[in-house]
Amino acid sequence: MSNTMRGVYTGLAKIRRTVFSEVARLAYQGGADAEGNGEGNASDYSWVDELPYKIIPGDVAAYRESVFLERAVVGERIRLAMGLPLQGMDKPAKLSDGVAEAAKPETYYQPPLINVIKFACNACEDNVYRVMPSACQGCLAHPCREICPKGAITFKDKKAFIDHSKCIKCGRCAQVCPYQAIHHHVRPCAEACGMNAIGSDEHGRAQIDYDKCVSCGQCLVNCPFGAIADKSQIFQVIQAVRAGDEVIAEVAPAFVGQFGGKGNVDKLREAFRDLGFSGMEEVALGADLCAVQEARDFLDEVPEKIPFMGTSCCPAWSVMAKKEFPEHADCVSMALTPMTLTARLIRKQHPNAKIVFVGPCAAKKLEAMRRSVKSEVDFVLTFEEMAGMMDAKGIDYTKLAGEGSSDFDVASADGRGFAVSGGVATAVANAIHRVHPDREVKVANAEGLSECRKMMKMATKGKYDGYLLEGMACPGGCVAGAGTLQAINKTTGAVKMYAKKSPNKNATDNEYIGYIPELERPGDGIHIHADEAEAIAVQETFEAQKPRE
Structure with a gap:
């Protein structure tokens, strides 16, 4: 499974996090324009249409072949960050279409959760063996040709050549080449997917089989072109906070070190309070x-x-x-x-x-x-999305004093x-x-x-x-x-x-262990191993991924 880009702050990571920050900033401002000028009209979401120009300024492309493509990709990522469906490029539409409905705190994103931005996809080759001419030495032994069970390898101009109509992708040629001149090309997102849920459409672009996808998200962080993204609820969470609702965060154990520092939970409680949350556990x-x-x-x-x-x-x-x-x-x-x-x-x-x-x-x-x-x-929300909210509010986690209280005792080691x-x-x-x-x-x-x-x-x-x-x-x-x-x-x-x-x-030191029976409810399946209940839960998971007609 590919994991080569993890922990490296790339230009793609910068764009992804900037999208979260800008969407959060404007959500907190409640309809202000892209420059952050005042409150604006709560029903006017034209600022959404301006965001790609703020995130990708100027007229020279920095990452792709054109600035127009870069802005189009950012635009789709903005929509996903607001929980909205992709629009594509096959018909005229405003980026802000549907934002009014998404602005309601109770709105839940529509499936699918994981999305391929088709025009951002590089249509990478998947599971193909190719000879690198600069590396092939045209050696006398020709072990690649001799070991191929289908006779797919010949030599042209003293360099190995693979006939892909015969190749069965067994990889033996690559294994025996003394110069490592035969390379196995695998689409990064497909290699990262442990469910074999990513294939190709008629144009060679990535396509997700939602009958297999379990939303692990590894494809999201392994696509070097930013063509795969999931939907977010940043916008809806902030709407709930701004509406005055009691909003409480529960933070996964992996939070330690994510926002800088060494994992002081009191600092995190203060950060959530500054974001408008009522509490954090x-x-x-x-x-x-x-x-x-x-x-x-x-x-x-x-x-x-x-x-x-x-x-x-x-x-x-x-x-x-x-x-x-x-x-x-x-x-x-x-x-x-x-x-x-x-x-x-x-x-x-x-x-x-x-x-x-x-x-x-x-x-x-x-x-x-x-x-x-x-x-x-x-x-x-993910930590990356939460970091966008902190950036939008100018919160530096490491500089917080660390104030806050908990309703519960300390969790165990x-x-x-x-x-x-x-x-x-x-x-x-x-x-x-x-x-x-x-x-x-x-x-x-x-x-x-x-x-x-x-x-x-x-x-x-x-x-x-x-x-x-x-x-x-x-x-x-x-x-x-x-x-x-x-x-x-x-x-x-x-x-x-x-x-x-x-x-x-x-874990047995937790004083709330006695609450377990109270926390169980009919239909949970605890202790009863109800095959039917579990089958329903699994089916619900896959149905929740499928696009609606």
């Missing part, structure tokens, strides 16, 4: 509850009722496993995710609040579109560790050992959906009987999610250091 609280629930399920069910158990917190992994291995769907924990558990915990004390999950994950947006979750989590690969399984195993110190808990974990699939295949063949399986769609864990801002290794270290500061080591 750590999702690590819900991670504690999730770990304890999964520990109980493991003790109750493995191996007497099910041969192994997979963790539930990564929605992309769990949906993939349940869809592709339906006969073993009950082997993936039905415990509610930390996002949902934390939201329910908050809602016990703030029943009328609008709850915003802020994290690293595009798949959480898809999870929140399920009927069973939408009633708990009103909005989902294990709960905070959910953000890194292996952290979920460790938390569950430690919770099991608190109850049964001598119980052996064999663990296997996989990162990236391709590796998760391999792990699941081995498990269904009996290779992992009695095991606890941790699946993470993003290589490295949640710290590598599509909505993160920092290098993966840097954030991993920061999360581990922050976790060590917790006075509570184990």
